[in-house]
Amino acid sequence: VQLQASGGGLVQAGGSLRLSCATSGRAVSITTMAWFRQAPGQERRFAAAINWSGSRTDYGDSVKGRFTISTDSAANTVYLQMNSLKPEDTAVYYCAARLGPSITYHQQSYDYWGQGTLVTVSS
Numbered sequence: 001v002q003l004q005a006s007g008g009g010l011v012q013a014g015g016s017l018r019l020s021c022a023t024s025g026r027a028v029s030i031t032t033m034a035w036f037r038q039a040p041g042q043e044r045r046f047a048a049a050i051n052w053s054g055s056r057t058d059y060g061d062s063v064k065g066r067f068t069i070s071t072d073s074a075a076n077t078v079y080l081q082m083n084s085l086k087p088e089d090t091a092v093y094y095c096a097a098r099l100g101p102s103i104t105y106h107q108q109s110y111d112y113w114g115q116g117t118l119v120t121v122s123s
Contacts, residue, residue, distance in 0.1 A: 001023060001024070001025040001026050001027060001029065001030065001097055001111070001112045002023070002024045002025050002112075003021055003022070003023055003095050003096070003097060003112055003113065003114035003115075004021065004022045004023075004024075004114060004115070005019060005020070005021045005093065005094065005095045005114040005115060005116060005117040006019070006020050006021075006022075006117055007019040007020050007117060008092075008093060008117030008118045008119045008120075009118075009119070009120070010120045010121075010122065011085055011119070011120070011121055011122070012085075012121070012122050013085060013086055013087055013121055013122065013123050014084060014085065015085050015121075016081070016082060016083045016084075016085065017082045017085065017119060018079055018080065018081050018082070019035065019079065019080040019082065019093055019095075019117060019119075020077055020078075020079055021033065021035075021077060021078045021079075021080075021095030021114055022075070022076060022077045023076045023077065023078075023097060024076065027076045029099050030052055030097045030098065030099060031051060031052055031098055031099060031100060031101060031102075032049055032050065032051050032052065032097070032098040032100070032102070032103045032104070032110075033049065033050055033052065033069075033071065033078040033095065033096070033097055033098075034046065034047075034048065034049035034050070034069075034095070034096045034097075034098070034105070034110060035047040035048050035049075035069065035078075035080045035093055035094065035095055035096075036093070036094045036096060036107060037089075037091035037092065037093045037094070037119075038091055038092050038094070038116075039088070039090060039091040040090070040091075042091075044094065044107060045060065046060045046105040046106075046107070047059070047060050047062075047063050047067065047080070047093070048060065048063060048067055048068075048069040048080060049069065049103050049104065049105060050069045050070065050071055050078065050103070051103050052071060052073060053071075053073075054070060054071045054073075056103050057069055057103075058103055058105060060105070062088075063082075063089075066082065066083050066084045066085075067080060067081065067082050067083070068080070068081040068083075069081075078095060080093070080095075082119070085119075085121045086121060087121045087122065087123045088121075089119060089121050090119060090120050090121050091118075091119060092116040092117070092118050092119075093116065093117050093118075093119055094113055094114055094115075094116045095113070095114040096110035096111075096112065096113050096114070097110060097111060097112040097113075098110045098111055099111050
């Protein structure tokens with residue numbers, strides 16, 4: 001399974017961005033997709049996750065109500081719509097794929113990772 005993240009960039013506080021993560025390879029084996037983020041000087045942290053059917057989602061507390069994760073199964077792509085962005089959302093955003101049976105926020109439970117895309121929010 002290969003993951004290709006895109007959509008990062010520079011945006012002003014209060015603005016929006018949409019990240020995409022295209023999957024290829026054995027994508028039919030994926031059960032859950034997630035986004036994690038790593039701010040400068042900090043550990044990588046959970047942002048959002050979704051099962052491939054889109055019926056279940058989970059969000060980190062810091063993004064709840066502002067970010068929305070979704071899937072397009074026909075395009076084998078997962079999205080992260082980020083609204084009301086804040087400077088503290090500045091980070092490298094990574095998409096990840098899980099082959100296991102349930103949605104989770106634990107990084108070690110994800111089997112494949114994309115290369116990351118940088119989001120910078122200016123004040």
